[in-house]
Amino acid sequence: MSSSTSTSMSPLVLKNVKLVTPQGVLDEGWIRLADDRIEALGHGPIAASSGEGEIIDGAGGWVLPGFIDVHVHGGAGHDFMDADEEGLRAITKFHASHGTTGILATSLTASRDELTSVLDRVSQFMSTPMPYAQVLGVHFEGPFVSDQWKGAQNPDYILPPQPDWLEEWVSRYPGVIRIQTLAPEVDGALDYIERLDSHGIVPSCGHTDATYDQIIAAADRGLRHAVHTFNAMRPYHHREPGTVGAVLTDDRIIAEVIADGHHVHAAGIELLRRAKGPERVILVTDAMAAAGMPDGDYHLGELPVTMTCGVARLTNSGNLAGSTLTMIGALRHMVREIGVPIADASRMASGNPARQLGIDNVTGSIEVGKQADILLLSDQLEIERVWIGGQELELEY
Structure with a gap:
């Protein structure tokens, strides 16, 4: 699977989120998207190399794979x-x-x-x-x-x-x-x-x-x-x-x-x-x-x-x-x-x-290197923002 919406994109960091990964939920998590991929993720202070580009405060919401x-x-x-x-x-x-x-x-x-x-x-x-x-x-x-x-x-x-x-x-x-x-x-x-x-x-x-x-x-x-x-x-x-x-x-x-x-x-x-x-x-x-x-x-x-x-x-x-x-x-x-x-x-x-x-090597989970098919949900599990291949959808949620 490859998103046909993907183009070169500026780095984007979502911070202050609960990050749902295959290993479990990372509280106070952050994730960095670049060039249609998940470039880095973690919890606690954002890595220095991940501070460039737009930063979005997720206000304690959830980040899930699409x-x-x-x-x-x-x-x-x-x-x-x-x-x-x-x-x-x-x-x-x-x-x-x-x-x-x-x-x-x-x-x-x-x-x-x-x-x-x-x-x-x-x-x-x-x-x-x-x-x-x-x-x-x-x-x-x-x-x-x-x-x-x-x-x-x-x-x-x-x-x-x-x-x-x-x-x-x-x-x-x-x-x-x-x-x-x-x-x-x-x-x-x-x-x-x-x-x-x-x-x-x-x-x-x-x-x-x-x-x-x-x-x-x-x-x-x-x-x-x-x-x-x-x-x-x-x-x-x-x-x-x-x-x-x-x-x-x-x-x-x-x-x-x-x-x-x-x-x-x-x-x-x-x-x-x-x-x-x-x-x-x-x-x-x-x-x-x-x-x-x-x-x-x-x-x-x-x-x-x-x-x-x-x-x-x-x-x-x-x-x-x-x-x-x-x-x-x-x-x-x-x-x-x-x-x-x-x-x-x-x-x-x-x-x-x-x-x-058979596409789990490309998408379906929050892991470094995977395609940036990402959802930002509120703490009440309402859709707030959607990215497909790193591109945010311009939709009325």
Whole structure:
């Protein structure tokens, strides 16, 4: 990952902050940014070599790595399924204003042509300067999922895995698909998982009726991700632990969770946290076009959605239809409602998704040499300033 917003920049020092690093929180911390990188950091008196350039007093606030949202369908009235360049800019601007510095454009279950169109538009957008959240690639959620657990996926386009589609996609758009979610129990899924893995694409389970044994068999073939854990998957039972039981207990699988207070009960999130530990949970928004918009009628792909009091549901069935969550909202929920330490919540929102995407050597944590994807939060965890590749975003926070 490299920020296309980065240019040569004057040194910038943030001081008097609580600095969240992989080693823990540095109180009375400071951090120096220069030429799109983190040049130095520490706590206590600022090193003499770090006193040049602009100095910002963080007033005791928090400095975190920018959030990386690996499962998000849209926002600000736009959907990745049909967003043009203007729509892509609107989505990435909205989520950047809430702390997201890296994003995977996430699809829905749709036709082959529609999914190819997503790849075409997103890959073109990725080749141009991106002034807001950096689009890191595409997450295909479907169409090779279970009709029984379709949730808000369109059943008209659900079908078994199609290896020839994948081969065409990776040939035409190399490196663009980063995650694909499927139901491991359907015909051909295990071979398809191996094929995904061989192309460097993260195989993910979701919208699935897989048994415990079927998930374990899939993990043996390369499965290592689970979308919106607990939602749209076979639940836990003490004699057949199901998809949920396998996700909770297999350390090879990194588990997403939508921490918005609607998709998963607080006790469910706490169970997930205890089972997986802070290094195997990823916070996602699963946000749809209505995120950042007033209550009303919207669409998720071709399906009508009604948002009431900020909660989006399919108009016809009442199923939850993605969310209107932001990443800063997810982090605050984990800290305030679940009681997760900020350092752990930050890892779930930044470090873990970076590691899952194989970009943790570049971004996802506050370390010297990493890309300066930095958030300054108030002591109350409100977004105050955002830097992507060392460039501050000119946004109304």
